[in-house]
Amino acid sequence: MLDDISLNIQPDTIYGLLGRNGAGKSTLFNIITNRIPMSAGEVTIEGEPIANNDRVLNRIYLMSEGNLYPSRMRVGEIFKLTAGLYQGMDLELVSNLTQQFGLDVKTRFNKLSTGYRSILKLIIALSVDVDYVFLDEPTLGLDANHRELFYDALLDSYAKRPRTFVISTHLIEEIANLIEQVWVLQNGHITINESTEEMLQKGYAITGPTEDVVAYTAGLNVIGQDQLGNLRVNYVYGELVGDRAIPDTVSVSHIDLQKLFVNLTSQEVATVEN
Amino acid sequence: MLDDISLNIQPDTIYGLLGRNGAGKSTLFNIITNRIPMSAGEVTIEGEPIANNDRVLNRIYLMSEGNLYPSRMRVGEIFKLTAGLYQGMDLELVSNLTQQFGLDVKTRFNKLSTGYRSILKLIIALSVDVDYVFLDEPTLGLDANHRELFYDALLDSYAKRPRTFVISTHLIEEIANLIEQVWVLQNGHITINESTEEMLQKGYAITGPTEDVVAYTAGLNVIGQDQLGNLRVNYVYGELVGDRAIPDTVSVSHIDLQKLFVNLTSQEVATVEN
Numbered sequence: 371m372l373d374d375i376s377l378n379i380q381p382d383t384i385y386g387l388l389g390r391n392g393a394g395k396s397t398l399f400n401i402i403t404n405r406i407p408m409s410a411g412e413v414t415i416e417g418e419p420i421a422n423n424d425r426v427l428n429r430i431y432l433m434s435e436g437n438l439y440p441s442r443m444r445v446g447e448i449f450k451l452t453a454g455l456y457q458g459m460d461l462e463l464v465s466n467l468t469q470q471f472g473l474d475v476k477t478r479f480n481k482l483s484t485g486y487r488s489i490l491k492l493i494i495a496l497s498v499d500v501d502y503v504f505l506d507e508p509t510l511g512l513d514a515n516h517r518e519l520f521y522d523a524l525l526d527s528y529a530k531r532p533r534t535f536v537i538s539t540h541l542i543e544e545i546a547n548l549i550e551q552v553w554v555l556q557n558g559h560i561t562i563n564e565s566t567e568e569m570l571q572k573g574y575a576i577t578g579p580t581e582d583v584v585a586y587t588a589g590l591n592v593i594g595q596d597q598l599g600n601l602r603v604n605y606v607y608g609e610l611v612g613d614r615a616i617p618d619t620v621s622v623s624h625i626d627l628q629k630l631f632v633n634l635t636s637q638e639v640a641t642v643e644n
Numbered sequence: 645m646l647d648d649i650s651l652n653i654q655p656d657t658i659y660g661l662l663g664r665n666g667a668g669k670s671t672l673f674n675i676i677t678n679r680i681p682m683s684a685g686e687v688t689i690e691g692e693p694i695a696n697n698d699r700v701l702n703r704i705y706l707m708s709e710g711n712l713y714p715s716r717m718r719v720g721e722i723f724k725l726t727a728g729l730y731q732g733m734d735l736e737l738v739s740n741l742t743q744q745f746g747l748d749v750k751t752r753f754n755k756l757s758t759g760y761r762s763i764l765k766l767i768i769a770l771s772v773d774v775d776y777v778f779l780d781e782p783t784l785g786l787d788a789n790h791r792e793l794f795y796d797a798l799l800d801s802y803a804k805r806p807r808t809f810v811i812s813t814h815l816i817e818e819i820a821n822l823i824e825q826v827w828v829l830q831n832g833h834i835t836i837n838e839s840t841e842e843m844l845q846k847g848y849a850i851t852g853p854t855e856d857v858v859a860y861t862a863g864l865n866v867i868g869q870d871q872l873g874n875l876r877v878n879y880v881y882g883e884l885v886g887d888r889a890i891p892d893t894v895s896v897s898h899i900d901l902q903k904l905f906v907n908l909t910s911q912e913v914a915t916v917e918n
Contacts, residue, residue, distance in 0.1 A: 391759045391787040485665045513665040513814045515906045540787045541815070632789045 372397050372558045374411040379534060381416060381501065386549035386566070387538040390635050393555045395538045396435060399504050402536075403432045415502060431456070432504045433495035437487065439479045445490055446475035458499030463527070467493045470519060484511030492520060496527050502534045509541060517541070521548060542628040552627070556635055566627065573630040574606040578620035586620055594633030605633040646671050646832045648685040653808060655690060655775065660819055660840070661812040663829035664909050669812045670709060672829060673778050676810075677706045689776060705730070706778045707769035711761065713753045719764055720749035732773030737801070741767045744793060758785030766794055770801050776808045783815060791815070795822060816902040826901070830909055840901065847904040848880040852894035860894055868907030879907040 372394045379385070379402075389395045400406045402413050404420060404427055413420050420426050439448050445468075453459045468475060471489045482490065492508045509517045524535065525548065539545055552569050554562035562569065576583050580602040591608040605625065616622060625633075646668045653659070653676075663669045674680045676687050678694060678701055687694050694700050713722050719742075727733045742749060745763045756764065766782045783791045798809065799822065813819055826843050828836035836843065850857050854876040865882040879899065890896060899907075 390789060391757065391785070483665065511665070514816055514902050515664060515910055517814075518906055540791075542788055543817075628788050632792055636789055 372401065372408065375401070375408065375413065375558075375560055376411050377402075377553070377560060377563070378414045378417060379502065379536070380551075381534055382532040383534050383551055384528065384549050385534070385536040385551045385553060386542070386545055387536055387553045387555060388542060388631050389538070389555035391540075393635075394558060395555055396506055398555060399432055399434065399506050399536075399538065403427070403430055403504060405432075429501040430504070431495055431498045431500045431502070432506070433491045433508060434506050435510070437479070441480035442478050444475065445473060445477050445479070445482070448479065448490065449475070449494070452494050452498070456498040456500070459494075460497045460499070463497045464493055467496065467523060470523075471516060485513065485516065486511075488512055489516065496523060500533070502536075504536045504538075506538050507540070508537065509539060509544075517544060521545070524548065542631050543626055546627040554631065554634065562634070569630065570624060570627060572607055572609070573625045573627075574610065575623050575625045575629075576604045576606060576620060577623070578602065578617070582617045582619045586614070586617060594636055605629070607634060646675065646682065649675070649682065649687065649832075649834055650685050651676075651827070651834060651837070652688045652691060653776065653810070655808055656806040657808050657825055658802065658823050659808070659810040659825045659827060660816070660823035661810055661827045661829060662816060662905050663812075665814075667829045667909075668832060669829055670780055673706055673708065673780050673810075673812065677701070677704055677778060679706075703775040704778070705769055705772045705774045705776070706780070707765045707782060708780050709784070711753070715754035716752050718749065719747060719751050719753070719756070722753065722764065723749070723768070726768050726772070730772040730774070734771045734773070737771045738767055741770065741797060744797075745790060759787065759790065760785075762786055763790065763794075770797060774807070777810070779809060779811045781813055782811065783813060783818075791818060795819070798822065816905050817900055820901040828905065828908060836908070843904065844898060844901060846881055846883070847899045847901075848884065849897050849899050849903075850878045850880060850894060851897070852876065852891065856891045856893045860888065860891060868910055879903070881908060 375398065387395055387398065397406070401408045402420065404422065407421070415426050418426050443451070449464055453461060471493070473486060473489050473493070488508060488510050489512070492505065495503055495505055495508070509520060512520065521544070528535065537545055537549065546566065549566050552562060552564055552566050553560050576587050578601070580597070580600055583602040583604050587604045587606060590606045590610065592604050593607045594605040596603040607630065610622070649672065661669055661672065671680070675682045676694065678696065681695070689700050692700050723738055727735060745767070747760060747763050747767070753761070762782060762784050763786070766779065769777055769779055769782070783794060786794065795818070802809065811819055811823065820840065823840050826836060826838055826840050827834050850861050852875070854871070854874050857876040857878050861878045861880060864880045864884065866878050867881045868879040870877040881904065884896070
């Protein structure tokens, strides 16, 4: 399904991997971390191909959606097991976050709710001593307070020990301020690989009477629209024509990252996820 | 865990039921729909107690987190089954939404992803002919596009056939514009039952040098704070003191519903969810 993906992942950067349900985000994570092979294309880290490259792979950690731990193992035992596998794990951070999130170390893995499974996994992901951390839906099942706590902990951890994070999530607006670079995955390809700032600068909502909006946006890259009576909003991704005068009846504003993503990907053929 | 809840649910109103993970939102839904009994307190609909009141209960539909359908039944068969159970189901709406969400009617229930299970259940919830619809985490697993489609479909359906919706979700900011009335569930009690508008009017961020902010907010209902160097934000819920002058160094602004909720409930004892 995924092929011909070309990505070079840079050090000390926070990336957002955005894609519809079923677009292949988890598959891409598994390719990057060498769990499944890719037929064509190449993923490099700091310019080095990752395929079967142990030196690079040892610097990577993937927090995946799957549940990897023995179901009857307790939270505290899972931490100990992980600390044994990953040298240099920050046990003080594990302890602080465990307390802040209210995670009980005596609970068995299979007794944790979806939210607390995510919490356990994200605590480990933030505490292992690696240079590249991949987070697949880290906030699944978390309430608003816990999500805020996670975003704060991530930024705090990044400030103390800069490294690369790649975050995949459906809560796009909530991570818009965290991520420096956006990858949009569509139909098996990375269709956008751009800094968050540049991407936001290219997204516009053109609002006004239908006729005027349609005339003004003719020839522009219109990615979506809303209609309310005769009021029309055309969403544009790309440059506006500098020498084309904006009619008085029409207003131009920027849109947020989630709105931009929704419009960019709404034409995608809907498929049942797997 | 829940007791002494007193609620009267009004016709043609969209409510938001907000609570931390484990606060008991699903339990409350099960009490309201008479699936489990409540030890103390009373829930009424249009003033009528619902306990064992078939006439009222027949006008209620609950979309729950549980998976109620035979695992090998196909989506189309589930629709047929439901149409048989609930007279007057809007089959045209079922068909339109099925197409818009890209749900395949031939897929078996156990082959649907979390997102598409939610989609199947919310299509049914929007299409049954009842006066009170309870939606427990309707957007679980949905991507941003599907969430937007759901919010539009809900408003559209409400406009065509006004009725009551009660929505429980962790994506508070996304439903802030949909809901007219907010219930906050904390420690087994409804601690806030207020119109969204009034609630938002009572939420403030007081920002400035720590000393000035602390002095100005003394005696106010401070529900949370952020600190960055000497810059302090105190979050207040309630009235400001009208005759107390706001220092020039201090700025006062309103906060959004999610921020308000996070601060109101952050002191709650964190517990492992069940």
